[in-house]
Amino acid sequence: MTMSEVAGAGQPWVLQFCHGYDGPFLDCARQYAALFVGTTYKVCTVYLTGKPSAEVEQCSASDEVIFLDYSSRQVRGLKLKAIRDLKRIAASRDFKFCIAHRFKPIYVALLGSDLPVIGVHHAFGDYKRRTRQLFANFFRKRLALLGVSHAVRDDMRDCLPSWTPERIETLYNRIDIAAVQAAQVTREAAREYLSLPQEAWIVGNVGRLHPDKDQATLIRGFAQALPQLPKGSLLVIMGAGRLEAQLKALADELMVTESVRFLGQVAHGRDYFKAFDTFALSSDHEPFGMVLLEAMAAGVPLIGSDCGGGREVIEGVGVLFPLGDTLALAAALCHMAGLDGEQRELCALLMWQRLEAGFSDHAIREAFWRLGLLGS
16 A cells, blocks of 8 residues: 555545546546535546656546556547446545546446446537447436536436436536636737737638537628628637638638638637637537637637527527527628727626636535435
């Protein structure tokens, strides 16, 4: 037994098992570690894939972090070695339960331990496969499931109709509001960093250049609205992906090339959201949309497609438009361009209140314990 194991003897622990720490999943680990602030539990976060990293360790906000350092290829198939590793880790502490993100870690956690497992799902369709349905049903006595939105929750309930609703619930993604806002630079500094004109009216969008994000609809809606928008208005898209050439060709076809800026991948992009006058998300059935919370923290008015988890964030504090409806999107952009200073301040206040009440660490911590997934 190591010294850290001796120090942890008799202490109740939570095992958090993550597929990796790419993209938003590092903050997901932080979010779930934050659930146990102020409790007697300690948190050990394990990453199935990804090289050891001091920065990741610090950002995980956990009492211990373990990197199994598997490649994506190594965790295909039965994942027997990963199961043995997890079994060894599970025996090293007084773990009371496991929180596993995405299906592979859920699979490994259930086969590699006898712990109750709370499986967190961040996407649609994870239980569409019959084999996964059979697996979940086999372990249903010690498996509970969380979706990051009601939309994801309902998708799982549809796939697992014999489960009681209480075993498949929603726990929203959230942000550390103070930390996010502290990192966000001023409008002027953000525009200077992104090489954007200080005087322009700017529509922002952040996401992979992928069909799911449907930036094509956004470009079409912007092109349609452009004659009614303030002179020199810009659409600014942060993100990289396989559709870049296709989207640039669309902007050229619509003769708005000079008004659409593709910034590529921007490190710590959320720090520069105050550069935008409005934030538009045109995604096709977004499971949640963390960028929406980050835009809200920056006080940037929201426009979003009326589907998926994004609707649950935007409804009541922003403007929703039917998925793929360029006319409605153009109208929403014109509406946002017409907001005066007082209206923008009221919008920012409403968004801050929504963040505090529904998408903050402390609000979701209370919601988690109310769910009663752990029994008494």
